[in-house]
Amino acid sequence: xxxxxxxxxxxxxxxxxxxxxxxxxxxxxxxxxxxxxxxxxxxxxxxxxxxxxxxxxxxxxxxxxxxxxxxxxxxxxxxxxxxxxxxxxxxxxxxxxxxxxxxxxxxxxxxxxx
Amino acid sequence: xxxxxxxxxxxxxxxxxxxxxxxxxxxxxxxxxxxxxxxxxxxxxxxxxxxxxxxxxxxxxxxxxxxxxxxxxxxxxxxxxxxxxxxxxxxxxxxxxxxxxxxxxxxxx
Numbered sequence: 001x002x003x004x005x006x007x008x009x010x011x012x013x014x015x016x017x018x019x020x021x022x023x024x025x026x027x028x029x030x031x032x033x034x035x036x037x038x039x040x041x042x043x044x045x046x047x048x049x050x051x052x053x054x055x056x057x058x059x060x061x062x063x064x065x066x067x068x069x070x071x072x073x074x075x076x077x078x079x080x081x082x083x084x085x086x087x088x089x090x091x092x093x094x095x096x097x098x099x100x101x102x103x104x105x106x107x108x109x110x111x112x113x114x
Numbered sequence: 115x116x117x118x119x120x121x122x123x124x125x126x127x128x129x130x131x132x133x134x135x136x137x138x139x140x141x142x143x144x145x146x147x148x149x150x151x152x153x154x155x156x157x158x159x160x161x162x163x164x165x166x167x168x169x170x171x172x173x174x175x176x177x178x179x180x181x182x183x184x185x186x187x188x189x190x191x192x193x194x195x196x197x198x199x200x201x202x203x204x205x206x207x208x209x210x211x212x213x214x215x216x217x218x219x220x221x222x223x
Contacts, residue, residue: 004157012172031209032209033211035211035213040123040215041215041216042200042213042214042215042216043158043200043211043213044204044213045210045211045212048209048210056208056210057211058210090158092211094209096209101146101163101204101209102148102160102163103160103211104159104160105150105157105158105159106157107157110156
């Protein structure tokens with residue numbers, strides 16, 4: 001059984017640029033959620049994907065978008081980067097309808113916007 | 115609106131002493147409550163959840179609906195318990211996590 005993997009682990013971007021973060025979900029999981037964790041804060045829900053469709057969204061602007069692929073892997077795209085987007089981005093996978101609502105987290109991607 | 119509050123950002127206890135990490139929530143429905151832990155240089159991982167009513171690594175947590183609390187307790191802290199602890203809830207109408215701001219626990223040898 002493979003765990004949740006995210007790439008890259010670290011990234012530095014310039015304000016105004018665009019970034020794509022990637023996540024491979026745990027084997028057998030069909031749902032992927034993305035969270036933003038600013039320094040000193042708990043993770044904040046960005047959105048969730050189930051069966052390749054967005055299945056819930058937190059309080060984030062439209063420049064945060066995502067995709068889920070047939071193999072359940074996922075991407076998080078952020079356009080027009082702002083300095084406040086600097087954070088740890090976490091991907092979590094789970095199995096919808098599996099009875100357990102436990103989510104398994106990746107190690108995160110540390111994004112720095114300068 | 116739902117909210118999870120962890121009043122202590124930092125908590126230090128001596129090895130062998132009891133430890134309690136506080137968590138309060140606000141939500142009018144029937145949430146599911148979790149404790150997640152993050153050890154140094156490791157990913158966030160589930161410690162326990164209220165519906166399983168289990169004890170993991172000596173930790174227990176009881177959901178008190180009257181006080182809307184889900185405090186994490188361990189009678190005898192160990193050095194390996196030093197970590198960041200996050201309380202989280204899922205609403206009965208969805209499956210996104212709402213996390214608290216976390217408590218950093220340090221167990222002093």
